[in-house]
Amino acid sequence: MITIKDIAKLAGVSYSTVSKALNGDPRIKHETRQKVLQIAEKHQYRKNILASQLSTGRSNIIGFVLDELSNPLFATISGNLHAELKKRGYQMILVVADDGLDVFSQLRVDGCILWDYALDNREAFWKRYSTLSMPCFVLGTDETPNSPYIKIDRKEGIYMAVKHLQEQGHRRIGFIGNSQLVKLEGYREALQRTGLAFNPAHVLPAHSSWEDGYFAIRNYSFDADSPTAFIGLNNLVTRGALRALLEAGQLVPQDISLIGYDDLPDMQYAEVALTTIGPPLDELAAQAAELIVALIRDEEVDYPVVIQPKLYHRSSVGLCRG
Amino acid sequence: MITIKDIAKLAGVSYSTVSKALNGDPRIKHETRQKVLQIAEKHQYRKNILASQLSTGRSNIIGFVLDELSNPLFATISGNLHAELKKRGYQMILVVADDGLDVFSQLRVDGCILWDYALDNREAFWKRYSTLSMPCFVLGTDETPNSPYIKIDRKEGIYMAVKHLQEQGHRRIGFIGNSQLVKLEGYREALQRTGLAFNPAHVLPAHSSWEDGYFAIRNYSFDADSPTAFIGLNNLVTRGALRALLEAGQLVPQDISLIGYDDLPDMQYAEVALTTIGPPLDELAAQAAELIVALIRDEEVDYPVVIQPKLYHRSSVGLCRG
DNA sequence: CTGAAAGCGCTTACAG
DNA sequence: CTGAAAGCGCTTACAG
Numbered sequence: 046m047i048t049i050k051d052i053a054k055l056a057g058v059s060y061s062t063v064s065k066a067l068n069g070d071p072r073i074k075h076e077t078r079q080k081v082l083q084i085a086e087k088h089q090y091r092k093n094i095l096a097s098q099l100s101t102g103r104s105n106i107i108g109f110v111l112d113e114l115s116n117p118l119f120a121t122i123s124g125n126l127h128a129e130l131k132k133r134g135y136q137m138i139l140v141v142a143d144d145g146l147d148v149f150s151q152l153r154v155d156g157c158i159l160w161d162y163a164l165d166n167r168e169a170f171w172k173r174y175s176t177l178s179m180p181c182f183v184l185g186t187d188e189t190p191n192s193p194y195i196k197i198d199r200k201e202g203i204y205m206a207v208k209h210l211q212e213q214g215h216r217r218i219g220f221i222g223n224s225q226l227v228k229l230e231g232y233r234e235a236l237q238r239t240g241l242a243f244n245p246a247h248v249l250p251a252h253s254s255w256e257d258g259y260f261a262i263r264n265y266s267f268d269a270d271s272p273t274a275f276i277g278l279n280n281l282v283t284r285g286a287l288r289a290l291l292e293a294g295q296l297v298p299q300d301i302s303l304i305g306y307d308d309l310p311d312m313q314y315a316e317v318a319l320t321t322i323g324p325p326l327d328e329l330a331a332q333a334a335e336l337i338v339a340l341i342r343d344e345e346v347d348y349p350v351v352i353q354p355k356l357y358h359r360s361s362v363g364l365c366r367g
Numbered sequence: 368m369i370t371i372k373d374i375a376k377l378a379g380v381s382y383s384t385v386s387k388a389l390n391g392d393p394r395i396k397h398e399t400r401q402k403v404l405q406i407a408e409k410h411q412y413r414k415n416i417l418a419s420q421l422s423t424g425r426s427n428i429i430g431f432v433l434d435e436l437s438n439p440l441f442a443t444i445s446g447n448l449h450a451e452l453k454k455r456g457y458q459m460i461l462v463v464a465d466d467g468l469d470v471f472s473q474l475r476v477d478g479c480i481l482w483d484y485a486l487d488n489r490e491a492f493w494k495r496y497s498t499l500s501m502p503c504f505v506l507g508t509d510e511t512p513n514s515p516y517i518k519i520d521r522k523e524g525i526y527m528a529v530k531h532l533q534e535q536g537h538r539r540i541g542f543i544g545n546s547q548l549v550k551l552e553g554y555r556e557a558l559q560r561t562g563l564a565f566n567p568a569h570v571l572p573a574h575s576s577w578e579d580g581y582f583a584i585r586n587y588s589f590d591a592d593s594p595t596a597f598i599g600l601n602n603l604v605t606r607g608a609l610r611a612l613l614e615a616g617q618l619v620p621q622d623i624s625l626i627g628y629d630d631l632p633d634m635q636y637a638e639v640a641l642t643t644i645g646p647p648l649d650e651l652a653a654q655a656a657e658l659i660v661a662l663i664r665d666e667e668v669d670y671p672v673v674i675q676p677k678l679y680h681r682s683s684v685g686l687c688r689g
Numbered sequence: 690c691t692g693a694a695a696g697c698g699c700t701t702a703c704a705g
Numbered sequence: 706c707t708g709a710a711a712g713c714g715c716t717t718a719c720a721g
Contacts, residue, residue, distance in 0.1 A: 094473040095417040096714035114442035139461040151416040418698035
């Protein structure tokens with residue numbers, strides 16, 4: 046692989062001149078630069094970012110850490126984030142793993158965005174996180190000790206869903222999924238704010254996958270006291286639940302209304318186009334890009350940045366019958 | 368951020384000793400190593416991979432280039448690949464973009480795996496590809512000029528699907544999607560091999576998304592000559608098509624049989640559990656990991672590695688009626 | 690406008 | 706068993 050020294054030799058200048066020419070230093074004479082650029086081009090020169098970054102401390106690369114890719118939400122967020130970072134002159138690389146933080150920390154990326162993931166040991170994570178020496182923040186968390194973060198106001202989102210259902214006449218509103226504490230709290234608070242009763246039996250246990258949602262409904266016995274509407278924990282759970290409802294012969298939204306969390310294209314293409322709540326993912330990505338760049342530039346930032354979920358009306362909510 | 372020099376000072380040894388201790392050089396005295404390790408641990412030392420790699424030429428990082436993440440196939444492949452590489456002592460980083468190759472080439476990753484993606488300009492890509500100076504190969508391609516690759520025998524897969532349908536009595540088998548030439552060729556050849564007639568009207572135009580599959584069926588007018596079975600280009604197209612069929616009141620598989628390409632969990636959870644053809648994704652990942660490691664070690668490799676798709680029987684294929 | 694030199698944080702023959 | 710020194714490919718004050 047060709048280096049600046051090789052180019053220097055070919056161009057008959059010193060390699061520091063080559064470096065400057067390549068970096069657009071205005072002090073370099075036009076013809077010199079042209080010559081250097083031409084040779085570089087001809088030999089397919091690629092700057093060794095490692096060396097460059099070792100010397101400057103900058104790489105223009107930002108890392109994004111996810112712990113899974115199987116939820117299509119992350120595909121969308123990654124895509125949006127990549128685009129937003131690119132606009133700002135950064136490249137994004139992705140790591141899908143709990144040990145991703147270490148990779149990026151060894152690679153000395155300029156900054157690092159972490160999706161708030163399900164952790165066995167949250168405390169250990171925060172401890173590790175607090176020792177990171179690069180600009181970093183957690184996206185979609187509820188709170189990060191002593192450092193900036195972007196919060197999604199999930200409770201408010203769930204309140205909007207409950208409120209909307211209530212306005213359609215629903216009085217018994219269930220929740221499918223019990224793996225995310227905030228959402229569950231949001232659900233309880235929303236019932237309180239809207240004056241509806243909380244019934245523990247209306248929270249169907251489900252973790253986070255399609256199957257979890259599917260079996261949550263399959264395993265549930267409907268009776269006269271059952272909810273007339275459900276809110277699903279996330280996109281997958283909601284879609285699994287929808288399938289199970291339809292298979293059981295329930296009509297959505299005629300018999301049962303359903304609102305899903307996470308607004309993704311997939312939701313629109315479900316058997317019944319799903320009404321959803323969720324953060325606008327383009328805004329989420331733009332704010333995240335904005336924040337990480339500000340942190341890298343060591344600018345003052347106000348945090349937390351709060352993203353307000355929105356309610357996206359489609360066809361899975363109807364008037365409560367009777 | 369702490370460096371080996373800092374540790375050297377704290378430990379009262381030279382920094383070359385620290386480097387050796389950290390890398391497990393057996394020549395270092397046990398106690399010296401212990402002391403160094405302890406100090407490193409205490410100060411949360413992270414080796415600067417950039418510096419290390421600049422000096423050794425190795426990073427133990429492998430890049431994976433995708434051009435999109437929206438197809439769940441890639442989430443699965445990425446996950447599998449990450450796991451397989453980890454087993455072999457490598458970390459995987461991901462880049463989702465057409466310019467991903469450049470990022471990795473600048474980062475000097477040890478090796479690079481590219482998913483064979485849809486390109487505007489294939490020729491330019493191969494030209495760029497051939498100038499890469501790191502170990503690299505294309506996964507899921509049909510052919511790579513002058514370098515190793517992993518081929519998925521898509522034609523054989525499609526033949527298996529056609530054959531299976533024929534055995535169920537189907538004589539008119541359609542294909543949904545016209546965006547992948549190999550698959551289309553495979554389809555034609557399969558018809559030939561099974562002695563079935565090719566009818567251009569039985570290839571429904573569709574690109575690669577869920578909507579494409581959905582509208583392919585919506586826009587198709589069924590008549591007495593229509594196919595009694597379809598094969599879908601990929602997982603998304605197949606699922607979109609299934610939805611459209613069901614909405615049109617067609618029963619699957621009673622009225623129409625359907626086989627989808629790409630065996631993903633999603634296919635199993637479709638409205639009708641879909642019979643699929645596709646490469647076993649765990650094998651694909653294992654082979655890919657094996658190959659890139661061999662290339663990095665500069666071992667002789669036989670190529671192409673060919674992955675044979677399999678037929679996964681589920682519930683979307685039935686006997687042809689009448 | 691250009692170049693010599695020091696330095697980024699490591700590794701590794703080589704000497705002791 | 707340990708250390709001094711050169712080198713990986715860049716950048717950047719500084720001198721000219």
